[in-house]
Amino acid sequence: MKDFTEIEGGLLVAEEFVAAGMAAGVKSEGLDLMLLHSKVPATAAATITSNRFRAAPTYVTKRHIADGSAQTVVANxxxxxxxxxxxxxxNAERMAALAAQETGVPVEQALVCSTGRIGVQLPIEVIEAAIPQAAKMLSRDNAELAARAIMTTDTVPKQAAVEFEAGGRRIGLGAIAKGAGMICPNMATMLCFICTDLAIAQEPLQVALSRAVSRSFNCISVDGDMSTNDTVIALANGVAGNDLISAPEGPDFERFQSGLSHVTRELAKMIARDGEGSTKFVTVNVTGGASYQDAYTVARRITNYTLVKTxxxxxxxxxxxxxxxxxxxxxxxxxxxxxxxIGGVLAxxxxxxxxxDAAAGAEAMKGDVEITVDLGMGGEQATCWTCxxxxxxxxxNV
Amino acid sequence: MKDFTEIEGGLLVAEEFVAAGMAAGVKSEGLDLMLLHSKVPATAAATITSNRFRAAPTYVTKRHIADGSAQTVVANxxxxxxxxxxxxxxNAERMAALAAQETGVPVEQALVCSTGRIGVQLPIEVIEAAIPQAAKMLSRDNAELAARAIMTTDTVPKQAAVEFEAGGRRIGLGAIAKGAGMICPNMATMLCFICTDLAIAQEPLQVALSRAVSRSFNCISVDGDMSTNDTVIALANGVAGNDLISAPEGPDFERFQSGLSHVTRELAKMIARDGEGSTKFVTVNVTGGASYQDAYTVARRITNYTLVKTxxxxxxxxxxxxxxxxxxxxxxxxxxxxxxxIGGVLAxxxxxxxxxDAAAGAEAMKGDVEITVDLGMGGEQATCWTCxxxxxxxxxNV
Structure with a gap:
């Protein structure tokens, strides 16, 4: 059986998820508020920036997700x-409370994210006015609107979806992400929201998410600058009715892991490709590492080396x-x-x-660029992406 | 007694040192070869890049300096x-051998440095032709010519000098440095040559040099990119006739340390100020650290944060x-x-x-910028510089 199949659509390919995107007025123009909701309780997992100057909403989200469940996400x-x-x-607590109230769930079921300028108070009154309107707009048709509502300097909305089988049921898994600058996740300012109708317990969901993030968002760099707000949230509402996956093992879990890893990797590559001001997408493969960590560390250093990128x-x-x-x-x-x-030309x-051959060398630098470094120290390999x-x-960025 | 006095002049303020700078033809135009020589044997110390792709001359220099002495330095x-x-x-060995031969010293007495494009063979024939000419030009008047001969994308030559007393003798200490890009020393591509007529044993010379480098060149960043060639060399020829400083302690050593630290700090700041394409010099003070290392790590991260610098x-x-x-x-x-x-404006x-005050904030960003971050964790402080x-x-940098 194939692990998963890529499908059309983004955030809302899984059952019983609805979303809205609107212009609340935080920005001077354009969409700036996203509301995401599962009509039934959902298992939840997240990874959050390790920056010591973490944003207020990351504290609220961490507290509210501690019980392993969430039904609503609001983001500006x-x-x-x-x-x-x-x-x-x-203000972050107020956003979460209002989103919970308007979607009819307890406050601890609501998560909150923000992205944009640091050190300026949120215009909470425009957000307070917008959340009830967004709740009224919640629909299965708003996947792209949701993707657009979280964009900052992104030039394109970023979405990906797959379907796979678990316990004989067809499972949908869809996601959106944003990010173009202050990107060096560990996490980066990137946000990503993932919805699936898989039935899965919290521990295997968190394991799968952490694994997926470590090989996707933590492998991209635009400017080498770790952000204060990076958050990836996965909600699994179990509506597909498969037998609950209770541990991070077995063929159902592995197919989910494959599909989730694929979606996060595709979104991560979209972020690197859309790096602020960039004209070229760059893949850095490091092979021959004594360990994955060695290969990853070298690949990461190359993607963060300013003078390679210029x-x-x-x-x-x-x-x-x-x-x-x-x-x-x-x-x-x-x-x-x-x-x-570089581009297959050995140097x-x-x-x-x-x-x-000078002509082959020049050709290798046109369009997307693929760098390969073999360390000759072992059999492990890692790939990172940049621009x-x-x-x-x-x-x-002035 | 004052620790030291800043004086006019650069590399050659100490007795019995001579230098030359000339256009060998490594570059298509401009000076590109420096020769430095002590007429008498000199104690030598160095710090060299920790990059694993170290340049060939750094291997030769490390080998030749292992005995703690050197009389000649050639650099292109x-x-x-x-x-x-x-x-x-x-080629690196050939450069050292020829420089030794032309200055009349054993080959292990000659050190060699290079800076410029990576991965291209040195045009050794033009260097072979130039070294004998450079040896004929050796003079006490060529301090600035030497400073110019090691420049790459630098826009100004970088030199500094002090004098101080040791054992009742007047000691001269002069230095030159280069560097404008691939600057994030640990070491950076920066080169620095320091000449003093102090009588000092190798161990205290190395201790003083390592201390001075850790608080100067290792505190600057232009692009956050560690180089393959960074080298700082100190030669002390003892001509001043002070009682030999045999250990890293005592008032004579402390005055030497102060003067050396001052010279390296001034040169480091010149490198940051001359960062490729830069328009503003930036000082980052981190106070209130639990340790110097903590304060330094935060200051260093700020000087390497691209989005702060844009x-x-x-x-x-x-x-x-x-x-x-x-x-x-x-x-x-x-x-x-x-x-x-920033600039005294608390944010x-x-x-x-x-x-x-918005006007005060705008004013703080004009010209040179001074950032202060107090961590509130203790009494230690560190300063780093960037642009x-x-x-x-x-x-x-294309």
Whole structure:
């Protein structure tokens, strides 16, 4: 049996989930408020930024998700509600309470997210006015509207969906994400909401989500800057009626893991591709690692090496900077066993630079760029994704 | 007694040191070869990049300095001689051997440095032709020529000098440095050569140099990218005739440490100020740290946070990004005890944003910018330096 099938649609392919997106007025123009709701109780899991200046809504979400369930998520763009002190905390609690009230669930069933400028108080009155309207708009048809409502500097909405089987039932799994700047998740400012009608207990849901995030959102970098607001939330409402998955094992769990990992990886790649001001999508494969962590650390260092990313923008086949970036990672390897290639054009092997065809080198730097570094230390491999850095990126971030 | 006095002049204020700078032809135009020589044997110490893709000359220098002495340094700009395999290693050895021969010292007395593009073989024939000429040009008058010969994308030569007393003798200490990009020393591509006529044993010389580097070059960042070639070399030829300093202690050593630390700090600040494409010099003070390491880690994270540096270029009083950067450092603190100010304008205190005068905020972002973050965790403090990131930086680095 195939693990999963990609399907059309985004956030709302699973049963009994509804959403709304609207212009509340946090931003001067455009959609800025998303409401997401499961009509029945749902198991919930989340991963949240490790930044010590975490935004107020991340505290509320962490508290409300502690019981392993949630039914409603409210999110705004245009303001991060971060470094906003006690007033910010009251505002985040107010958002959650109002979203809970308007969707008819206890307050601890509502989660809250914000993304936008740090250090400015949320215009809570416009959000208070909008949440009841958003609740009235809740519908199964609003998947794309929801995706648009969480965008900040994103140029395209980001959504992905799969279906798979568990216990003989067809399970839907859909998700949306946002993020284009302050992206170096651990988590990044990225938000991602995932809805599935799978019946699964909280522990295996959290295990699957953490695994999926570690190989997707934690593998992308736009600017190397960890955000204060990053949050990924997964809701599983069990409406599909499969036998409950109670542990992170077995064929049903593995198919769910495959589908979830696929969706988060696709969304992560969409974020890297939509990096602020970027013109090229960059894949960095590191093979031959003594461990996954070694391969990941080197790949990550390359995706965060500014001078690699500026020369990708310029189309310069400057593989030496990739060597410098790999060597700057805190990982043991011997340059004499390393191979470096870009777009399949080998540039360095066995400790020596390799003669390469200049035209092929130039071609490898056009469009999307694929970097491969083999460490020659073992059999583990990792892939990270990033984009080029351009003058436009700087101009967007003043 | 005053610890030291700043004096005019650069590399050659100490007795019996001579230098030359010339255009060998490694670059298509401009000076690109420096030769430095002590007419008498000198104690030597160095700090070298921890990048695993270290350049060939750093291996030769490390080997030749192992005996704690050196008399000659040859350095080229325009080519890093890094990731150049066995041919690169032979070329670095050839440079050292020729420099030793032409200055009349054993080969192990010659150190070698390179800076420039990675992964391209050195045009060794032009260097071979130039070294004998450079040896003929050696003179006490060439301090600035030497400073110019090691420049790559630097816009100004960087030199500093002090004098101090040890054992009743007047000691001169002069230095030059280069660096503008791939600067995040640990070490950065920066090179620095320091000459003093102090009589000092190798161990205290190395101790003083390592201390000075940790609080100077290791506190600056232009692009956050660790280089493959960074090298700082100190030569002490003892010509001043003071009683030999044999241990890292006592008033003579402390005065030397003060002067050396001052010179390296001034050169480090010159490098940050001359960051590729930069328009503003940025000082980041972190106070209230539980330890120096904590304060340093937070200051360093702020100087490497791209989105802080882009909004400094734009003149945006966006203190929230400073909060995000501080929180992204792997240091324990409570946001409720943190204070953040820019140019003396307080923006965040006691867990709350502070109302500030918009005109004063705008003024704080003009010209050089001074950021202060108090962690409220203790009494330790650290200072790091950086510059803004501009579209020109990206254009310079394709």
């Amino acid at each position: 763009s245009g303001n991060a509600n971060c470094a906003t002190g006690s007033e910010g905390m009251r 020369c990708i923008w310029g189309g310069d086949f400057n593989w030496g900077r990739i060597a410098a970036a790999a060597g700057a990672a805190d990982v043991d390897f011997d340059p004499a066993t390393v191979q470096i290639s 360095f092997a066995a400790g020596e630079p390799v003669e390469y 080029d850095i351009t003058p436009t990126f700087v101009e967007l | 700009s325009g080519n890093a001689n890094c990731a150049t395999g066995s041919e690169g290693m032979r 909004c400094i270029w734009g003149g945006d009083f966006n203190w929230g990004r400073i909060a995000a950067a501080a929180g992204a450092a792997d240091v324990d603190f409570d946001p409720a005890t943190v204070q953040i100010s 965040f205190a006691a867990g709350e944003p502070v109302e500030y 803004d990131i501009t579209p020109t930086f990206v254009e310079l």
